[in-house]
Amino acid sequence: MKMLEFLLEKVKVHDPLTMAVAVAQDEDVLSAVKQAVSLNLVRAILVGDELKIREIAKEIHFDLNHVVILDETDPAVACAKAVKLVALKEAHILMKGLVDTAIILRAVLHKEDGLRTESILSHVSLAQVPAMDRLFLITDAAMNMYPELEAKKGILRNSLVVANAIGINHPKVGVVCAVEKVNPKMPCTLDAQALSETAKAGEFENCDVDGPFALDNAVSVLAAKHKGIKTPNAGMSDILLVPNIEAGNMLYKSVTFFAGGNAAGLIVGAKAPIVLTSRADSDQNKLVSIALSAVMAAHLKNLEE
């Protein structure tokens, strides 16, 4: 099944939740929101320059009759207002529009009015590639640059929630490095070992954590066998925990640009999922990212209730 259909299946059991779009006056963003609304994935509240929003909407034939618009021309204030909608539970998803990531994150991380939780913020992507028969998660490809062990634990925990949201109740986490052997010259292999041991000691619930793996033996049972790797979950990772932002980002982008696959991305760890698509993302990327955020928001709402 294609990623979008898979995610649509997951959300159609609920009424659509509401997504607040901060600084919404952007054609690419509004196109994606239009599609998401028409597929009943989300309802939308557009925060931003109403005049510009209406102009763009007209151009792209986005019928705004059932969409709420909050007029706010200042980008930072628009971010704060969108965040407040989420804080007050008027919205359940936050989406970045035509504004620097740093500005919207400042609003998200604001001590009193933001969306902080005890978790670290991290990026989780959902990927589907032609050569593999399953969906899997990659983290962190875009938020944490060179996480130390403690940060990796937080990143791992965040990804478990996303895995649960898409129906993987007991995910297999593969801690991926360049090699499958612990080598003190490659610090991430030591972290991988520590994470596996921590997991075996019971620190993370309802998951298996193994590593270090190289990518091949994390995702392919056959490759793991060829290498003689005995770890029971070798080749079966649902979640690929990568060591640094360069590795994660390249892996994430290879899904689209090398494999012609599908990738959705989300920021998690705040009170609500945050859709932070970039100009370089395709329309399909943006749409599946909104779809994933809708699935995640519904899951978080369920956990609260």
Next chain:
Amino acid sequence: MKMLEFLLEKVKVHDPLTMAVAVAQDEDVLSAVKQAVSLNLVRAILVGDELKIREIAKEIHFDLNHVVILDETDPAVACAKAVKLVALKEAHILMKGLVDTAIILRAVLHKEDGLRTESILSHVSLAQVPAMDRLFLITDAAMNMYPELEAKKGILRNSLVVANAIGINHPKVGVVCAVEKVNPKMPCTLDAQALSETAKAGEFENCDVDGPFALDNAVSVLAAKHKGIKTPNAGMSDILLVPNIEAGNMLYKSVTFFAGGNAAGLIVGAKAPIVLTSRADSDQNKLVSIALSAVMAAHLKNLEE
């Protein structure tokens, strides 16, 4: 054109060169050598346990009539002998068999009897993926772990020779990070800037060097346009210079395991190309790696003459 055919076209103008296989008694390795010999890619000298080599050859129907075997049961000595064949120009390519990488590299790096040059040793891979219409190189995915700026210069220079060998006379090098903007918090973006500037000052001949790029805007002109990147070579990289072994290794392996594409790998910087395939590589991987080494060896021979 498929990668193997492309490489076969390149070598068929020469008589096949000779490949010395160190510790050749390995079924996977001998299968690849058998195929390479039958395709006239290389001639082979097998150094290793002759009894075992003959046993395996019989099993896989590898006719050894036109293959030289040097009997040597000690792996380290077999490596030294294979290296010596290359040093004496009896062979032009070195291939690793059933022996630890560290052991064969020790022979390669031996001060008097090895294959050292003034260059750094580095790994270069040639990749072909369904979503892109051209071949490109990735370096360094397997040898240098966390290269500093000076090492990156050497890695870059090595990759230029491989690019020339496959017929790219003025390669475009994209220095790839997680982002396309210089950010002092991501040291590789500073290196990318320094490498671009060094190149513009004329340090590297017959190439363009640009960066930092993210993967998308290094390989896709469309993605670069979407991001508003003005660098003339954005999206057109022939060579992807990656910042660390994790990023490179994942990118390299994503070619096969995500994209279902083709990847060849080589160690360059020594007096001859070195084929260091791993048990996890497919037969196809091994064969195209030998083919790439044959193209590279012929190029180095031409440069000498």
